[in-house]
Amino acid sequence: xxxxxxxxxxxxxxxxxxxxxxxxxxxxxxxxxxxxxxxxxxxxxxxxxxxxxxxxxxxxxxxxxxxxxxxxxxxxxxxxxxxxxxxxxxxxxxxxxxxxxxxxxxxxxxxxxxxxxxxxxxxxxxxxxxxxxxxxxxxxxxxxxxxxxxxxxxxxxxxxxxxxxxxxxxxxxxxxxxxxxxxxxxxxxxxxxxxxxxxxxxxxxxxxxxxxxxxxxxxxxxxxxxxxxxxxxxxxxxxxxxxxxxxxxxxxxxxxxxxxxxxxxxxxxxxxxxxxxxxxxxxxxxxxxxxxxxxxxxxxxxxxxxxxxxxxxxxxxxxxxxxxxxxxxxxxxxxxxxxxxxxxxxxxxxxxxxxxxxxxxxxxxxxxxx
Amino acid sequence: xxxxxxxxxxxxxxxxxxxxxxxxxxxxxxxxxxxxxxxxxxxxxxxxxxxxxxxxxxxxxxxxxxxxxxxxxxxxxxxxxxxxxxxxxxxxxxxxxxxxxxxxxxxxxxxxxxxxxxxxxxxxxxxxxxxxxxxxxxxxxxxxxxxxxxxxxxxxxxxxxxxxxxxxxxxxxxxxxxxxxxxxxxxxxxxxxxxxxxxxxxxxxxxxxxxxxxxxxxxxxxxxxxxxxxxxxxxxxxxxxxxxxxxxxxxxxxxxxxxxxxxxxxxxxxxxxxxxxxxxxxxxxxxxxx
Numbered sequence: 001x002x003x004x005x006x007x008x009x010x011x012x013x014x015x016x017x018x019x020x021x022x023x024x025x026x027x028x029x030x031x032x033x034x035x036x037x038x039x040x041x042x043x044x045x046x047x048x049x050x051x052x053x054x055x056x057x058x059x060x061x062x063x064x065x066x067x068x069x070x071x072x073x074x075x076x077x078x079x080x081x082x083x084x085x086x087x088x089x090x091x092x093x094x095x096x097x098x099x100x101x102x103x104x105x106x107x108x109x110x111x112x113x114x115x116x117x118x119x120x121x122x123x124x125x126x127x128x129x130x131x132x133x134x135x136x137x138x139x140x141x142x143x144x145x146x147x148x149x150x151x152x153x154x155x156x157x158x159x160x161x162x163x164x165x166x167x168x169x170x171x172x173x174x175x176x177x178x179x180x181x182x183x184x185x186x187x188x189x190x191x192x193x194x195x196x197x198x199x200x201x202x203x204x205x206x207x208x209x210x211x212x213x214x215x216x217x218x219x220x221x222x223x224x225x226x227x228x229x230x231x232x233x234x235x236x237x238x239x240x241x242x243x244x245x246x247x248x249x250x251x252x253x254x255x256x257x258x259x260x261x262x263x264x265x266x267x268x269x270x271x272x273x274x275x276x277x278x279x280x281x282x283x284x285x286x287x288x289x290x291x292x293x294x295x296x297x298x299x300x301x302x303x304x305x306x307x308x309x310x311x312x313x314x315x316x317x318x319x320x321x322x323x324x325x326x327x328x329x330x331x332x333x334x335x336x337x338x339x340x341x342x343x344x345x346x347x348x349x350x351x352x353x354x355x356x357x358x359x360x361x362x363x364x365x366x367x368x369x370x
Numbered sequence: 371x372x373x374x375x376x377x378x379x380x381x382x383x384x385x386x387x388x389x390x391x392x393x394x395x396x397x398x399x400x401x402x403x404x405x406x407x408x409x410x411x412x413x414x415x416x417x418x419x420x421x422x423x424x425x426x427x428x429x430x431x432x433x434x435x436x437x438x439x440x441x442x443x444x445x446x447x448x449x450x451x452x453x454x455x456x457x458x459x460x461x462x463x464x465x466x467x468x469x470x471x472x473x474x475x476x477x478x479x480x481x482x483x484x485x486x487x488x489x490x491x492x493x494x495x496x497x498x499x500x501x502x503x504x505x506x507x508x509x510x511x512x513x514x515x516x517x518x519x520x521x522x523x524x525x526x527x528x529x530x531x532x533x534x535x536x537x538x539x540x541x542x543x544x545x546x547x548x549x550x551x552x553x554x555x556x557x558x559x560x561x562x563x564x565x566x567x568x569x570x571x572x573x574x575x576x577x578x579x580x581x582x583x584x585x586x587x588x589x590x591x592x593x594x595x596x597x598x599x600x601x602x603x604x605x606x607x608x609x610x611x612x613x614x615x616x617x618x619x620x621x622x623x624x625x626x627x628x629x630x631x632x633x634x635x636x637x638x639x640x641x642x643x644x645x646x647x648x649x650x651x652x653x654x655x656x657x658x659x660x
Contacts, residue, residue, distance in 0.1 A: 087549035101553040
């Protein structure tokens with residue numbers, strides 16, 4: 001099998017007066033595991049349906065390997081879909097569901113038996129072939145849907161929130177398996193999800209969408225560590241927002257800013273700013289260190305504050321601390337329950353604590369010129 | 371422990387069914403084996419005269435034409451009802467269309483049949499349209515033949531097919547059609563291979579709901595039919611009221627009931643086998659692979 005490149009050029013889609021997709025263009029590489037991530041109603045499923053051929057774009061073109069497929073009906077595109085609700089045919093057995101695309105192509109019975117067995121093996125479900133969909137568990141239905149979508153040897157596999165109906169444990173498990181299947185078949189996967197964990201854990205690249213626009217396309221690391229704007233920062237993971245004004249530039253890469261409720265801090269300039277500009281900075285909660293003792297030695301230029309513990313949320317593998325500063329700014333800080341030093345105290349409610357972070361872990365997501 | 375209240379609660383239905391269905395059926399069955407009275411009614415005593423009259427060639431011809439009219443009407447109804455019900459189920463104005471389907475029931479059945487005379491009659495609406503438009507110089511004879519009977523039978527029983535089909539199609543998951551097309555099926559293949567097998571139950575009900583009343587039709591051929599469209603129902607009525615041969619009327623009724631029952635049982639059986647065949651194929655395949 002071989003994947004296709006997918007190129008979307010100026011895709012727009014409106015339902016009546018409502019613009020669901022606003023002039024979206026991007027390229028997906030051959031064999032890539034590409035995710036469309038965004039909140040519900042952001043247009044990601046519509047975009048997928050346009051690629052599959054269930055919706056016609058209001059404008060723009062979809063190129064598969066350089067050929068515009070917009071005029072082709074769904075059955076004439078080398079693209080198959082794994083639907084959110086599985087869409088297995090209830091009147092057919094697992095075997096016949098998977099064989100469905102082959103029967104349409106009038107392939108010989110022996111070849112069908114061979115192919116179906118091969119693909120049921122791929123999704124590790126060979127024992128269930130004579131069962132009906134109603135007799136399967138959610139995870140098994142999902143596997144059948146994947147086998148059925150792959151048996152046609154598509155160039156691109158579209159997955160529309162395929163794991164959303166499964167419970168958390170099974171979802172993790174299926175995700176790993178999807179990744180393994182992707183490695184095995186080597187075709188292009190386009191994966192639609194609203195779950196940032198899913199998107200980050202398996203994708204080669206992620207496109208973050210909101211209100212019909214693609215806000216950022218990048219590797220999971222880029223999306224998480226260097227969000228392009230405040231929406232991306234907020235949507236992917238949790239974060240702290242610090243708002244303030246640039247007061248002086250130290251050099252090309254560093255500046256000092258006066259932040260609301262915090263005071264002067266050092267900021268790292270991933271975007272160009274001038275003195276007097278308003279900036280919105282994000283710092284991930286796990287990048288902020290929290291200690292009960294004032295750190296005695298740490299790198300120069302790090303920001304350090306004190307505050308008291310306003311709230312602690314215990315989540316098992318880590319705790320979320322809400323730290324209030326003297327000017328009542330609340331920091332969110334994540335810390336795992338590990339003690340590296342024998343004299344390290346556990347942090348309790350109302351304790352006085354010190355927060356410190358490397359300015360390089362902060363990202364400027366919005367700049368407003370003075 | 372309280373006793374099972376089931377029989378108590380179901381007793382009204384049991385009494386109703388036995389007094390107004392089973393007992394009359396028994397009476398008809400008994401009458402069919404009696405001798406006819408001089409001025410109607412029956413004379414006690416066993417004889418098979420009524421049944422031997424059934425081998426009459428005229429009666430067989432009437433049975434054949436009744437079957438023809440009923441089958442043809444049912445076919446026309448199903449062909450019309452499936453797309454209508456599909457359209458209704460996918461429409462945003464479902465309740466409005468349901469309302470439209472139910473409206474005819476507000477007017478009496480006989481009045482609606484007579485209304486067709488006003489439409490199809492020699493001086494009716496259709497003929498005046500055709501003549502005034504200059505297409506025909508003389509009126510066309512639309513009424514009093516088997517086609518008029520088929521048309522009005524189809525019209526009368528169409529809602530009985532649309533309603534069960536609608537309720538089945540409404541429950542159908544339309545994303546399955548998208549899945550089928552995604553997997554390489556054309557629109558028509560998707561309907562044939564995915565929609566139809568999944569609404570089989572609705573189609574069966576629709577056929578039964580229309581074929582049974584159409585086969586036992588009386589009023590429509592009586593009012594709109596001609597000599598070519600005499601149906602079993604009309605023969606029964608004639609034997610009962612005009613010829614006054616009650617045993618014969620009864621024997622025909624018994625035969626009609628048995629024919630209908632056999633037809634229904636045969637049809638259900640056929641249907642069951644068709645849906646069971648998938649299972650058998652799958653099991654066979656498993657055997658081959660094992």
